Amino acid sequence: MKHNILFFIVVAALFASCKDEVLPKPKAMLRLDYPTAEYTQAGSDCVYTFDQNMLSNIKENEDCSLVLDYPMMNGSIYLTYKPVHGNLDTLLVDAQKLSYEHVVKADNIVEQPFINQENGVYGMFYEVSGNAASQSQFYVTDSINHFVTGSLYFYAKPNYDSILPAAMYLQNDIRRIMESMRWKK
Secondary structure (H helix, E strand, O other), X not given: OHHHHHHHHXXXXXXXXXXXXXOOOOOOXXXXXXXXXXXXXXXXXXXXXXEEEOOOEEXXXXXXXXXXXXXXXXXXXXXXXXXXXXXXXXXXXXHHHHHHHHHHOEEEEEEEEEEEHHHOEEEXXXXXXXXXXXXXXXXXXXXXXXXXXXXXXXXXXXXXXXXXXXXXXXXXXXXXXXXXXXXXO
């Protein structure tokens, strides 16, 4: 009798376990939607202005260096201002060196030149892909008096797949900063 009950339990377990084949879930990315960017001109006592995303909070230092903090994305864009006093070559080399310090962890660094002759703004945008500390770097200058460098950093361990949506959103803001940069007279 015990063998019959044991036999029925084993047979029932086998039938219960015979279901459809288990398939792995397809790879997917977390969908993060951010609001459409709205811009206002960043007003400061500095020698330059630009369009600031209204989602960011601006913190100004006394040397015209700024931090655009994005609490919603846990990241910031750091802007550093340097006056040009015959040291443009040194400033350019330093900005390029800063961008290529990330090559150790980066999968790729894409350079995108920027030229706005009408407003006297020239620069370079560096898009960094991979698990680097900074996902974007840039510099803009008028080649005579002003030089601004910028870097995007997140307050998290670099994981490119996880921060990609926020990085893309903030890269668009960086491009807007470069395009709207104006030097005060």
